[in-house]
Amino acid sequence: MYLTELQLFQILRRKIGESEVEAIVSFVETKLKENNEQNLKVLATKEDIATLRQDMAKMLTEIAENKAEMTKWMFIFWIGTIGVLFGVIIAFINKH
DSSP: OOOOOHHHHHHHHHHHHHHHHHHHHHHHHHHHHHHHHHHHSSOOOOOHHHHHHHHHHHHHHHHHHHHHHHHHHHHHHHHHHHHHHHHHHHHHEEEE
């Protein structure tokens, strides 16, 4: 059975009175409005998701760039370390 707002109002008005029904309707409308406002604060919209995807794409690009930069510097560091190690070994061998 499907009731419209008007039908429900009329049924309740006969049972409990008009002022009481108006108070109930006002209370329910207030609670629904508060619930909707709370949901708008918590739920993501399509625009929010689109913005998030754009931000993530930029972040992934930055990560890839940083990864390449770090790989370059790690290579330079290890080449330098190997050079120093060979220098120490050669110095040690020449000393004995």
